[in-house]
Every structure is written in structure tokens, then in C-alpha cells.
Amino acid sequence: xxxxxTPQDVEAMLKAIGLxxxxxxxxxxxxxxxxxxxxxxxxLTEMEVNQDLxxxxxxxxxxxxxxxxxxAGAYDHYVPAAVxxxxxxxxxxxxxxxxxxxxxxxxxxxxxxxxxxxxSLTGMDxxxxxxxxxxxxxxxxxxLAYHHFRGKRTKFLVSRAVNPQYRxxxxxxxxxxxxxxxxxxxxxxxxxxxxxxxxxxxxxxTALVMVQYPDFFGRIIDYKPLAEAVHAAxxxxxxxxxxxxxxxxxxxxxxxxxxxxxxxQPLGIPLSYGGPYLGIFAVTNELLRKISGRLIGQTVxxxxxxxxxxTLTAREQHIRREKATSNICTNQGLMAxxxxxxxxxxxxxxxxxxxxxxxxxxxxAANQIDRISGYDLAFPDIPFFHEFAIxxxxxxxxxxxxxxxxxxxxxxxLGKDYPELEGCLLMAVTEKIHKDDIDLLHDALLxxxxx
Amino acid sequence: MNFPKDLKxxxxxxWVKVEGEIATIGISDYAQSQLGxxxxxxxxxxxxxxxKAGQAVGSVDSAKATAEVNFPVSGxxxxxxxxxxxxxxxxxxxxxxxxWLAKIxxxxxxxxxxxxxxxxxxxxxxxx
Numbered sequence: 001x002x003x004x005x006t007p008q009d010v011e012a013m014l015k016a017i018g019l020x021x022x023x024x025x026x027x028x029x030x031x032x033x034x035x036x037x038x039x040x041x042x043x044l045t046e047m048e049v050n051q052d053l054x055x056x057x058x059x060x061x062x063x064x065x066x067x068x069x070x071x072a073g074a075y076d077h078y079v080p081a082a083v084x085x086x087x088x089x090x091x092x093x094x095x096x097x098x099x100x101x102x103x104x105x106x107x108x109x110x111x112x113x114x115x116x117x118x119x120s121l122t123g124m125d126x127x128x129x130x131x132x133x134x135x136x137x138x139x140x141x142x143x144l145a146y147h148h149f150r151g152k153r154t155k156f157l158v159s160r161a162v163n164p165q166y167r168x169x170x171x172x173x174x175x176x177x178x179x180x181x182x183x184x185x186x187x188x189x190x191x192x193x194x195x196x197x198x199x200x201x202x203x204x205x206t207a208l209v210m211v212q213y214p215d216f217f218g219r220i221i222d223y224k225p226l227a228e229a230v231h232a233a234x235x236x237x238x239x240x241x242x243x244x245x246x247x248x249x250x251x252x253x254x255x256x257x258x259x260x261x262x263x264x265q266p267l268g269i270p271l272s273y274g275g276p277y278l279g280i281f282a283v284t285n286e287l288l289r290k291i292s293g294r295l296i297g298q299t300v301x302x303x304x305x306x307x308x309x310x311t312l313t314a315r316e317q318h319i320r321r322e323k324a325t326s327n328i329c330t331n332q333g334l335m336a337x338x339x340x341x342x343x344x345x346x347x348x349x350x351x352x353x354x355x356x357x358x359x360x361x362x363x364x365a366a367n368q369i370d371r372i373s374g375y376d377l378a379f380p381d382i383p384f385f386h387e388f389a390i391x392x393x394x395x396x397x398x399x400x401x402x403x404x405x406x407x408x409x410x411x412x413x414l415g416k417d418y419p420e421l422e423g424c425l426l427m428a429v430t431e432k433i434h435k436d437d438i439d440l441l442h443d444a445l446l447x448x449x450x451x
Numbered sequence: 452m453n454f455p456k457d458l459k460x461x462x463x464x465x466w467v468k469v470e471g472e473i474a475t476i477g478i479s480d481y482a483q484s485q486l487g488x489x490x491x492x493x494x495x496x497x498x499x500x501x502x503k504a505g506q507a508v509g510s511v512d513s514a515k516a517t518a519e520v521n522f523p524v525s526g527x528x529x530x531x532x533x534x535x536x537x538x539x540x541x542x543x544x545x546x547x548x549x550x551w552l553a554k555i556x557x558x559x560x561x562x563x564x565x566x567x568x569x570x571x572x573x574x575x576x577x578x579x
Contacts, residue, residue, distance in 0.1 A: 150495065289491060289512075 063271060065407065067437050069365075071387045071428025072216070072412035073134065073163050074277070075244065075266045077354070078432050083268045083341045092337055101310050108308035111333070112296040114340040121246045121343075122260040123253025124282035128293035130336040131279025134240060134263025135166040138210065139173035140281060141238040141259045144290050145208035146180060148236065153207035157184030159198055161191050161215035162240060164417040184209070191418065193221050193382050199229045206230075208259075210238040213252060214245050217414075217426065218362075218387030219379055227256030236287075243267050243280060243339075245385045247355025259283050268342025269335055278335040288312070354431050358386035361438065362429035366390075368442045369427075374449055378414075378424050387428040389414060389421065393449055396425050402448040408441060452576070453480040455547055459563060460572035461523035465508075466547065467566060469557070473529065476508060477551045478520055478542060481576045486513040489542045492535050496553070500528045504562050508553050511542065524562040526555035 005013070014020065026034055044052065063076045070076075087093070091106055101108060111129045118127035131137040142156050156174075158167055167185055174180060189197045195211075202209060209230045214220050223239065230237040239252040241262035252260045264278030265271075283291055289312070297311030343351060366388045369375050374393030392399050396413040403410040415422035429438070458466040464482035468475040483489065491512040496502060508520040508531075531553045535541060541549035557563070567575060 289493065 061404075061409070063409070066409050067407060067433070067440065068409040069411045069427040069429065069433075069441065070409045071218075072426055073165065073263060074271055075242075075386075075428055075430055076271055076432055077244070077266050077268075077430050079268050079270055079342065080345050082345055083338055086341050087334060087338050092334065094334070102308075105308055107333070108296045108310070110337050110340055111294075112298055112308050113344070114336045115296060117340060117343050118280055118282050121243055121251065122241065122257075122262075122280070122282045123251030124257070124260050125253075125285040126288050126291065126295060127280070127282035128291050128295060130264070130293070130332045131261075131281050132332060133265070133275055133277040133279050134163070134261065135169035135279075136173070137261035137263075137279030137281045138162070138166045138238070138240050139170045140279075140292060141210060141240075141261050142170055142174060142182070142208060144259060144283075144287065144292070145236050145238070146174075146177070148287065148290055149207045151179065153205050153235070154180045155203065155206045156180060156182045157198060157201055157206060157209045158182055159195075159209075159211045159215070160185040160187070160189050160418075161217060161219070162210055162212045163216050166212075166240065180207075187419070191217070191420070193219060193379070195221070195223070195226045199226060202229055202233045202235060204233060206233055206235040208236045208238055210240065212240045213249070214242060214385040214387065217379060217389045218384040218428070220245075220249065220383045220385055222255075223252075223257075224255050231256065241280070242385070244355050244358060247352045248359060249355075249385070253282075253284075258287060264332075264335065264339050267339035269338050276332060276335050278332045278339055357431035358429060361431065361433055361435075362386040362388060364435065365427065365429045365433070365438045365441065368438055369445060372442065372445055372449065375445065378421065386430060387426060389424045389426050391424050394423075396423060399425065399448065403441075403444060406440070406444040408444055452484065452573075453547070454569040454573045454576075456569045458547070459523070459566035459568060460575075461521070461566055462575070463521050463523075465520060465523050467523050467563070469563060472557050472560075474524055474526065474555050474557050475551050476520075476522060476553045476555065478511070478546055479572070479576075480546050481572075482518075483543050483546045483550075486511065486516055486518065486543075488514045489539055490514060492539050492542065492552075494531050494536075494552075496528050496531065498528050498530055501558075502526060502528060502555065504559075504565075520552060522553070522555065523566055524555070524557055524559065526558045528553055528555050530554040 010022065014022070019025065068076050092110070115127040115129065119125065131140055145156065158170060162185070171182055174182060184198055184201055198209065209226065211223055211226065213223065227237050236258040237256055238259040238261060239257040241252060241260055243262055243264060244266040260280070260282045262280035264280045267278070269278060281291065281293070294310055295312040297309055299307055299309055301307040346354060362385070366377060369390055370377050376391045378389035378391050396415060400410045400413065411425045411427040414424040414426050458468050460466050460479060464479045466477050466479050489511055492509055494509040495507040496509070502522050502525060504522055504525045506522050508522055510517060510519050532551050535550065535552065538549070544550070
């Protein structure tokens with residue numbers, strides 16, 4: 001065993017942070033889980049273990065067997081087989097850019113292409129080499145804005161229509177900073193698409209305003225008036241995106257976003273409980289030096305040949321540890337590569353076609369369900385992308401249970417996070433859903449509701 | 452290497468030009484030559500801010516290093532050279548002129564005595 005610290009070292013470190021024993025570091029973990037007694041059965045053979053684990057795994061449903069309308073942040077898109085094939089090549093199959101990165105020209109080229117694709121998708125000037133997922137990328141936007149104003153602006157407004165989990169992660173990330181307040185998502189602010197209440201809260205102490213696009217309910221909102229209000233106060237606007245939607249929607253760079261973050265999972269990354277997913281992060285040129293992670297650039301070497309270099313790592317910890325704003329480096333390199341391959345395989349038109357199919361199918365589904373008596377669109381007058389909220393005539397958890405009997409994952413129960421949307425179901429439709437599937441859902445809902 | 456006689460110098464390679472109770476601050480010719488091509492400067496202060504000697508004016512990034520620039524004396528910031536962000540080459544080309552960074556109103560003139568004159572600073576640079 002490698003033991004880097006002597007007992008004296010450990011004691012000195014504990015003393016410095018005011019603890020008496022190592023176990024005190026684990027107070028965050030509920031006591032009963034801290035040092036559990038593992039009652040393991042006697043050892044099994046590999047074959048037996050495999051059979052055991054398979055039977056356990058079978059208890060889980062999966063979207064290749066179920067008809068899924070579940071979205072709420074992660075979406076079941078088709079991933080071409082070539083994505084996984086290329087990803088598993090030995091040259092790529094590590095998440096890290098090596099130290100002395102210029103030796104790995106292929107890795108740098110793939111990151112450069114990823115950054116370029118994210119920039120053209122979001123309409124932003126620069127993108128970094130990724131964060132963990134949509135939630136942590138959103139939290140990094142808050143950190144960037146805090147440092148951008150050098151701690152002098154302490155109010156961060158996060159729309160209530162931003163994914164509730166993202167809002168939780170932002171609060172977790174910022175928990176150590178007692179000077180700032182994260183506001184804008186208290187129930188009084190509501191979920192009104194006009195943004196009026198959010199705009200009213202913007203003042204000279206506001207560092208950042210964050211919205212989601214499309215929002216958590218799938219709604220497409222024109223954020224131009226918001227962007228104007230944000231900039232009039234000298235604050236920054238962060239927009240958390242679903243990248244698939246950008247196949248057909250105006251990129252946030254065109255309506256005034258200073259920071260674009262997003263969950264990159266829809267770009268060629270399979271659904272997986274707990275990830276790994278992909279955090280998209282892009283900014284305007286003005287914020288170039290404030291972003292965490294690294295930027296890869298294209299240049300020519302001494303012989304005039306095309307070459308890729310690590311252009312900028314202004315906020316990485318190995319440059320100036322005390323100036324670093326994050327410990328993110330390459331981070332989700334492999335997932336960024338997956339999305340690069342996915343986007344390259346689809347091409348500009350193919351990607352637009354995926355977005356269009358999602359949009360059209362979701363609208364067909366919404367229309368079919370809206371026609372069933374007792375079911376109504378929760379936001380009938382607001383345009384949406386591929387996800388929509390439906391007000392249901394029975395408790396959502398009951399409805400979801402009934403649909404499971406038809407091998408249908410119905411969606412996300414919005415009442416859990418939004419009391420005013422009690423009885424509302426959030427449903428997502430991707431290109432994988434066929435018209436027949438939607439008709440099947442329609443018939444199942446009819447049967448469940450009206451016998 | 453240029454060491455103007457009318458300036459005072461700090462050990463951390465900033466220059467100060469004193470005119471009455473106003474001090475103009477920048478980095479020395481020696482500092483810019485050691486840093487090499489400067490690519491970025493970011494201010495850590497704003498006008499009207501009270502600053503103490505040793506506090507950062509901002510940070511400078513060059514192709515080969517990053518460094519802090521500090522106030523050699525305490526005072527109140529009157530003006531910062533906003534142009535420098537767009538014309539960062541001035542730090543290399545004209546460190547005593549267009550490359551100035553901040554003007555402050557000196558609060559403790561006694562601190563000036565801690566600084567070196569041109570001759571002492573030149574000797575100090577040669578000794579490194």
C-alpha cells in the first residue's frame with residue numbers, strides 16, 4: 001500500500017482544519033452508511049457471478065425494451081454504431097489529454113473539432129473542452145460570473161424554469177461562498193413565460209441571469225427582451241441549452257447570451273444512470289480568459305504543416321493555482337469525442353433533420369393526447385420543441401404505473417418540483433418514436449382513463 | 452535597457468512616477484523584457500478603490516509566464532489605463548509611456564522612501 005503521509009503529517013493536517021480524526025471528514029455521509037458491515041455471501045465462480053448480476057440487472061427496465069417518453073434533461077436519441085466503434089479505438093480510449101499534449105495530435109484535433117462544432121451550434125465565439133454534465137456546466141457559469149465581477153456583484157438569478165436538478169447542483173457548488181445569493185427561482189416568481197418577474201429582480205448587484213432554452217417544460221421563449229434587461233444592468237446572461245434543439249432554433253449567441261452551457265448527452269451519448277454525460281460550455285470573446293478548462297487551437301508547425309496546440313489554459317490549476325477557478329481540464333474528453341463523431345456523422349443537414357423529426361413527432365403526440373378528454377396541454381399558447389407538459393385527469397404517479405403495464409415510460413411527474421403543476425406530466429418525443437408508438441400511447445391513455 | 456532617472460522602482464519591478472500627491476504606476480523595461488511577449492493584462496482594481504502597497508494592480512500574462520503587478524505605494528485609485536486591454540503590446544513597446552497602468556493619490560508619502568532610484572534599481576537588475 002502506498003502511504004504518502006506519516007501519522008505526524010496526518011495529525012498536523014487534521015489540526016490545521018480543526019478536526020481530531022480522519023473519520024470526522026466523512027460527517028457529510030449519513031452515519032448508517034459510513035462504515036457499513038458487508039455481509040457478503042461465500043465466493044462464487046465467474047460464471048455464477050455473471051448469472052447473478054444479470055438477474056439483478058433484469059430488474060431494471062431499459063429504453064430498448066420500453067417505449068419511452070421520459071426526458072426532463074436526458075433524451076433517448078439514436079446513436080449510430082460508428083460512434084461507439086470509433087470511440088473504443090485505443091488511440092482515443094482515455095479521457096485525458098496527456099501531459100505534453102502536443103504529442104497527441106489526434107486527441108488535440110478531436111478537441112479542436114469539438115470546440116468548433118459547439119461554437120457553430122451555439123453561435124458563440126469560444127467553447128472549452130467540456131465539463132461533467134449540464135448541471136455542473138451551469139454551476140461553472142455562476143463561478144465564472146462571480147469571478148468576472150471580482151466578487152463585487154453577489155446576486156445570481158436563476159429562472160425557476162431551469163432544470164430543478166441543475167439549480168440544486170449550482171447551490172451545492174456555491175455552498176462554500178456565503179457572500180452570494182442565488183435567487184430568481186422562489187415559487188413566487190412563478191413559471192410565466194413573459195419573464196417579467198425575473199426581469200424585475202435584475203439590479204446593479206446582479207452578476208448573472210440564467211435561463212434554459214428550451215426551458216425545463218420544453219417551451220421555446222424569446223429571450224431577447226430578457227437579454228436587453230440583463231445587459232442594461234451590466235450583468236451576464238447564461239443560457240442552458242438542449243443542443244438538439246439548436247438544430248432548428250436560433251442559436252443563443254444571436255440573441256445576446258454571454259455564456260451558453262448545456263447537457264451534451266443528446267449528441268451521441270446513450271442514456272445512463274449517473275452518466276458519464278457531457279457539459280457544454282461556450283462564451284463570447286470578452287469572457288475568453290475567464291473560462292475554465294482548456295482551448296485547443298489550430299496552427300502550422302516549423303515545417304508549415306497543419307498542427308494543433310494547447311492555446312490557452314488561463315484558469316487551469318497548473319498555470320496559477322490561486323487564480324484557477326475550477327479544476328476542470330480535459331474532463332469528459334471521451335464524451336466530447338462521442339458528440340464530435342455523432343455530429344460529424346450526421347452533418348449539418350442530418351442534425352437539422354433529427355431536430356425536425358423530434359419537433360414534428362412531439363407535436364403530433366401533443367396533439368393526439370390533447371384531443372383525449374381530460375388531457376390538456378399545460379401551456380397551450382407557448383411554442384415548444386420536443387417536450388411538453390400535459391395536465392392529466394388522474395394523479396400522475398398512478399397514470400405512470402398504469403402505463404408501465406403497457407411497457408410505456410410515460411414521462412416525468414412535474415408535481416414533484418412544481419406544486420402548481422401537480423397533475424402535470426412532462427413528455428419528451430425523439431426521432432426514435434414512430435407514429436405507431438404515439439398511437440399506441442394514445443390508445444393506452446384512452447383505456448387507462450376511460451376504460 | 453532603459454532606466455529613466457525621474458522614476459522610482461520597486462523590488463517587484465514596478466515603476467512609480469510621483470507628481471505632487473499623484474503617483475503613476477507601470478512595469479519596468481526590465482520586467483517586460485523578462486516576461487517576453489505580453490498577451491494579456493487584467494486589472495484587479497477599479498477607480499475610487501483604496502489600495503495598500505503590495506496589493507495587486509492586476510495580472511499580466513505573457514507567452515512564457517504570468518505575474519502579478521503590485522502597487523508600490525498605498526493610496527486611492529484615480530484612473531486605470533483601460534486602453535491597455537486592447538493595446539497590450541504597449542507594455543512591451545512603451546512600458547514607461549503608453550504602457551502605464553494606474554494613477555493613484557498617495558496616502559502615505561513615507562512609503563516612497565522604501566523604493567529605489569534608477570541607479571540602485573539598475574544595479575539590482577544586473578545583480579539578478
